Amino acid sequence: MDATPFLTLSALLFTIGAVGVLVRRNAIVVFMCVELMLNATNLALVTFARVHGQLDGQVAAFFVMVVAAAEVVVGLAIIVSIFRARRSISVDDASLLKY
Amino acid sequence: MTEVLPADGVFGLSWLLVAVPAISAVVLLVGGRRTDRWGHLLGTAAPAFAFVLGVVLFVALLGRGEQERRVGQQLWTWFEVGGLRADFGLLLDPLSALFVLLITGVGSLIHVYSIGYMAHDARRRRFFGYLNLFIAAMLMLVLADNYLALFLGWEGVGLASYLLIGFWQHKNSAAVAAKKAFVVNRVGDMGMVLAIMLMFATFGSVTFEGVAAGIEDASGATQTALGLLLLLGACGKSAQVPLQSWLLDAMEGPTPVSALIHAATMVTAGVYLVVRSGFVYETTEVASTAVVLVGLVTLVVGAIIGCAKDDIKKVLAGSTMSQIGYMMLAAGLGPAGYAFAIFHLITHGFFKANLFLGAGSVMHSMHDDVDMRVYGGLSRLMPVTFVTFAMGYLAIIGFPGFAGFWSKDKVIEAAFADNIWIGIATILAAGVTAFYMTRLMLMTFLGDKRWKSDVHPHESPATMTIPLVVLAVASVLGGVLILGGWIGHFLEPSVGPEEHHDLPIPVLALTAIVTLTVAVGVFIAWRTYGTKEVPVTAPRGSVLTRAARADLYGDALNEAVLMRPGQWTTRWLVWFDNRGLDGGVNGLAALIGGTSGQVRRAQTGYVRSYALAMLGGALLVVVSLLAVTLA
Amino acid sequence: MNEFIAPTVEYAELSPLLIVLGAAVVGVTLEAFLPRRGRHRIQVVFTLVALVAALLATGWVAAGLDEVEGASGRGLIAAEGAIAVDGPSVFMWGVLLVFSIISVMLFAERRIEGGVSAFAGQAAALPGTEAEREASRQGIEHTEVFPLVLFAIGGMLLFPASNDLLTMFIALEVLSLPLYLLCGLARRRRLISQEAAMKYFLLGAFSSAFFVYGIALVYGYAGSFTLADIHAAVDNNTGSTNLLLAGMGLIAVGLLFKVSAAPFHAWTPDVYQGAPTPVTGFMAACTKLAAFGALLRVFYVAFGGAQWDWRPMIWVVAALTMAIGAVVALTQSDIKRMLAYSSIAHAGFLLVGFAGAYGGDGITSLQSVLFYLAAYGFSTIGAFAVVMLVRDPGGEATHLSRWAGLGKTSPLVAGVFAFFMLAFAGIPLTSGFTSKWTVFSAAWAGGAWPLVLLAVGMSAVAAYFYVRVIVLMFFSDPVVDGPTVSVPSLFTSSALVVAVVATVVLGILPGPVLDLAQQAGAFVR
């Protein structure tokens, strides 16, 4: 099994995630796109683990998942508290701070 | 240059010179209102103490052999990391000793004067605090044994000058002037910083000794760069072209400040720097020529500005620029001119402080009006001010026997020996100096009263007149320093032996030419301002006699040949000063400000734009990494 | 690998870290069991005690570091290779803990807000509702901020000391998550505070995705997360260079985001303005320090062999950062925003130092950057502490026009602020001068003279807007019903005193601290 297709897929997913962050306005969707980027990273890590024949990469992927879980909790808590105050989860609406 | 000896005996006290005014400044500034009652006394005592100590040290220095007149005192190691070491050290040598005397002497007198001048100002105590801060910083500047500590004093005097120019905060013009002075000085300071960096990088040392030891072996480019960078610093501090524009505005400060900082001491720091760095300029033709050119241009520009102004302090400020131009020019001439530069610096310190304080005294009685067109006929009402001012006047135009005569003459001689055209320019400038100073004199003290209705001129109190008298005496007698070439000889340990020069014409003849030029300048001024009504209104034609008509004819010719081109040049120069150079500085500021406004718009407040910038940045970073490899 | 060998953890050497993280956990527990009354006081005392204990432990660790065979540094690699307890780490720990203590004192300030802290009484209550007012009335507040800040400090201690990329990533998150939360907890102006939290969070998550992708690529290149192994791989030139370069670039993105270097700086002004001011001060000093430490460690230890690949990139970023920070600050009208841009400009100056020489006789870029960070941190916390004090009925008066004439109404506070401004501007006899000096000379010695030229120019531009504030405070007339300066409690006053004294001392006698930075020596692999 070659590694290149996996890595290409990972790069592709990472980029799609990044585009999502740039074009979506719904804060939750933006955040899901960040999750997609992390998932793409995990794919790369797992693939590299196979390339090098070590489990370190898989361990790293596991840690990324842990981090993602914690990040999701904090992020969603922040988004919910903003929603409650503004009745909107559009990231564009939160733009009082500028210039 | 001779070796530096460690400080012993009384020289161990030299740190007190800096410390006492500094402590006094701290007490006054931190002490708050509690010190209001006696603050001015403490503030005056501190420089007076420093002056006494300075005299003691000076005498002690004279008492030593010529080879032992450079005394160094290491206070502490400022920082030391790896090969980079900066000690905090003082150096007392003939050069710095003379400066100490000038700064503390003139400084003490001006403090005394300020007691009277600022008597009605509620913030007098703070004013004295700032003045003491200035004295401490200025002494630090001249006593430092390395460029870094010198730079410390350099910034300190800049800060004090900034605070003092803007002292009358209620005037918006004062705040603007203070800011302008600060910014223009920063440009010069950049030169200093880069020069010091270059020294670190090249010689691994910033002491005068270390740089002097290494400069010979440095590459030509380094020598030139060092010289030019130091010159940039000197230009900023000494208000030399192209960084001269702040000095005229700085006159917004209280008059004692103009006298002390913007005439007698701080603005001469650039000259000190060039003389002190003589070892650099001796290795590089380009940089030393640049110094001469800067001096020459400023000398002419300053003199012409002096003719164009009606504000008494601005005339004096223009004259200061011009006189410092003389010093700079002399300093740029190398060993032939160092001693004369310093000599002129000292005499100028006396008579210019005298003139400024005299102007302050006049303003004091004229309700702070600075327009000479509403003065006139003050000589009888303010006899002490008039007589002392006259001494200063005679000194600055170079009336034979007065201090300025000796010192300016020496600079002109040195310039003449170097290049005949430069010499001629300096002589002409001396004539112009005589013209505008006479004009000032006539408009202020002689002629008719042109006062506004509510003004009642009166003589100033003793605290103000006594310093005037002392300085007037110094202006008359300052020339003694040159007797027997004493000053050149005395400065030898610091700046090396004086070079003798050959003049194309006999010295006496040159002196005669200079004196004649001065006389012509005085005469023209007298014809223009002494014999006619001064205000801008045109002379009335009805009372003109035949002879007067002839005069008129003479005047017309005079005007066509001399005055009009002169006025054009003046106008053009003033315009250029306002639009061209200031415009350059302002334009740059506007450009940066405009860019700022534009870039600021990029901060849209939208998270998604920020994320876009980050992705773009990531692309940039990775591409730049790949590009380096592929290249 | 048949038998599991229990890992060894050097508890003694890691004690500062363990004390802080342990205290954070205990703090959470206290939160659950203590009665509301007095909880604030106990949490403050407990947090400060823990930080002081950690500081003492750091001193003890520093004294016991051994020379490493065949290397210029001192220290050891602890916890199965996860952490490098070496000179620079210990130096940063010490400085970080000192900053943290000062910051926590600002967190604890309750007098200026009329008996409550700067943090929201009840973050879940809607802004402007009865519930929020009730919480304020009863003096209820979130004492959770103390455990949270301890966690953040723990992450910051770990971040620059991490010896492998995985630990570094975890540390990055440990320090970031509490900060995201703290940013959204301001008592006043809740909407912009929440907005700051969301912006910081989304962009932070975005940047850490880049960071971790970079880690994956570097892992693909070197086959290991450990910095020393990556270094060896770079030296032996195994694997594909493209992977290394791209990985390096993406890791740099994550780290440069945290130090707020352009073009990854955009969050800084918004977040600094919106966050509660004590948190802003804490972030400006401590996050910057930790992130710079990590940046230096990764690029010197792991990628040192490829420095001619990354140096130009750092040049570009440094130039851009200084220019944007200094230029945009000119037209700011909010004091916190202006300080944010100033912090961006300072990040640029620090990067100039980073571009300098790593080894050699003179001051190395590592030492200069460490010193700069220490000096800058004190002044910046101090400056934000002053911002806390200048208030009007709506809370802090952060608009610059409100500060006009402050020098006349409150000369002491205005004077202190002016002093910090002068330090930022790099006027001699303040720490700002010495620190600028050291980074610029390091850069010059490393051949980065064009960058130094630009940096000197930019510091002149920067001086202009610092002076503008001073002019505004001292040379203009006070505004009608302008802000008043609140009298702070002992906490803020002592924090301010420490900041001022440190700024003076580091300007006049920087020797001891520079010595410490120098003795920290090099990184240990």
Add this chain to the structure above:
Amino acid sequence: MIVFWVLAPIMVVAALGMVMVRKAVHSALLLAVVMICLAVLYAVQNAPFLFAVQIIVYTGAILMLFLFVLMLVGVDSSDSLVETIKGQRLAASVVAVLFGVMIAIFVAQTSVGVIVGLQGANEQGNVTGIAYLLFGRYVFAFEVSAALLITAALGAMVLAHQERLTPRVSQRQLAEQRMRDYSDSGKHLGPLPTPGVYARHNAVDTPALLPDGTPSTLSLSRSLQARGNVRAARVGDVESTVEQMKGVDD
């Protein structure tokens, strides 16, 4: 490899769909598709442990959390896809395409050398191998990640949990209060009258008529009144209905 070629297009399409669809819930579901496919790819690449964790933690827990919050903020909320920031979409696509192409070509397409494979590393079983690393080499990171989880829990508490500041009022107290109000001010004891429910008006925006035929303001929700969404119910309405009904009877 077949598995990969089957799943990869699905994943890319799902990911693109996630970015493009209007409804946030659809995005979440499409993300679930990507994640499950990813789990399979882990399994293919000899990572059974991660396969399980991906399904349980990512798809099972994290994604559910997303869905949960989506429901909280309104499940049918959908984005307008019109771009409001000028040039954002164009710039985003250009930069992203460049970035993607660069990563894909320079990084993914460069040969990664010999693929060792995980047969050796997984000798004792994948989970055991990971456990050895997790509790050995990476034990510190593992321990520190506890801090992350505590922070997360604490954060959720701080931001979402609203503490009750006043004691809860019991049913009994409420009843007593009502009686007291009645005795003090004569406030009506019973429930408020319901809005008018008549043959032609069975809507909440129509006030009930009191026995004397006047409409009762108490019967309408105050917010409706504030908005001005009140329909008139005149006595005539009722009478005309009655008349009509009479007519029908006849």
